[in-house]
Amino acid sequence: MSLLAVSGLSALLGQRRVLHDVSFAVGPGEFVGLIGPNGAGKSTLLKAVLGLVASQGRISIAGLDAAMLGARERAAHIAYVAQEHEIAWALPVEAVVALGRTPYRPAFAALSSTDHAAIEQAMQRMEVATFRDRAATDLSGGEKARVLIARALAQETPLLLADEPTAGLDPSHQISLMRLFDELARQGRSVIASLHDLGLAARWCSRLILLDRGRISADGSPETVLTPESLASVYGVEAYFGTAAGRTVIQPLDLVQPPIQDKPEEDHD
Template identity: 90%
Template sequence: MSLLAVSGLSATLGRQRVLSDVSFAVGPGEFVGLIGPNGAGKSTLLKAALGLVASQGGISIAGLDAATLGARERAASIAYVAQEHEIAWAIPVEAVVALGRTPYRPAFAALSSTDHVAIERAMRHMEVDSFRDRAATDLSGGEKARVLIARALAQETPLLLADEPTAGLDPSHQIALMRLFADQAKQGRSVVASMHDLGLAARWCNRLILLDRGQIIADGSPETVLTPESLASVYGVEAYFGTAAGRTVIQPLDLVQPHPQTGKRP
């Protein structure tokens, strides 16, 4: 059974068509990197799957029509990490992470022992437990990002959607997060993360979906999606391709030079 399936998904923002007839499914145990240039439709796709932007087409969550799910049911199935890392209230970090347990308890109910275990585990994963009592509004941008990821982890949902989760993180925390997402997939959960760092995507994701101008250009393993031809045509860049420790290494090097006669990129 697919944890998330979209069929013929289209979306328009203002007068601009952002997604056009997008279809794919994500099953248990997948770490999917959603890649593509700026404006390709990655963020809109994630938001449409969550019902945060209007769209046309079919969306199902764990085999159920997303339109029939209430907010609590949806939150128990999918956790979401937004691209923006704003935290409006000066509440302790631990209280922010605890918000991830909201779908599982009645309003104003005290946290259960299960809730506390999930919160502690999420904070340790993101290394925010050492400043659990600090006001979230006093944190750096990278620290806020880790707190918000911890909140999503505390939901303990089968599927996690994350919009540029490595943005603002230092290299150590970027790698730690990608390793964590890969481990989550090995445990049977699934992660779909939009990414701009092709090196991280190639090294850690087991599947990539390449978007350009609102359409899926390629969908498959990193080796089949990230090729010199696809990087030249979609991103307009040349890159170094190699391997290290049995995994693909990709490093963009320069812009592709236009054809001297046509003026077009390959």
């Protein structure tokens, strides 16, 4: 059974159609990179799955019609890391991470031993346990990002959606996060992450979905999706392709140069 199935999905932002007849399914154990240029519809797609923007089409979560799921039921299946890393309240870091356990607790109920274990593991994984008592509003942008990812990890859902989760992270934490997502997939959970870094996407994702102007341009393994032709046509760039440690390496190098047009010969008559 698919953790997520999307069929014929379309969405508008204002008067502009952002998604056009998007269809795909994600099963257990997949690390899916959602890639594409700015404005391709990546964030809108993630928000449509979560019911945060109006859409047309069918969305199924664990075989259930998403339109019939309440917020708590949906949160038991899908965790979400938003692109924005704002934290409005000066809560301690541990309290922010603990919010990930909300779908499993009655209102105002105390945290259980299971909750505490999930919170601790999430903080350790994202290396934020050392400042668990600091106010989250006092953290740097990268630290806030790691705290919000830890909150999603504490939710312990079968599927995790993350919108540009590596933005604001240094290279060490970017790689650590990608390794973690890969580990979650190997454990049978699944991750869909919107990514702009094609090198990280090529090296770590098991599957890529390439969006271009609101439509799926390609869907498959990194080797089949990221080609010189697709980078030129969708991104307008040329790139270096190689391998290291048995994995693909991609580094965009320059803009695709338009062909030089021959000048018409002057008429000297």
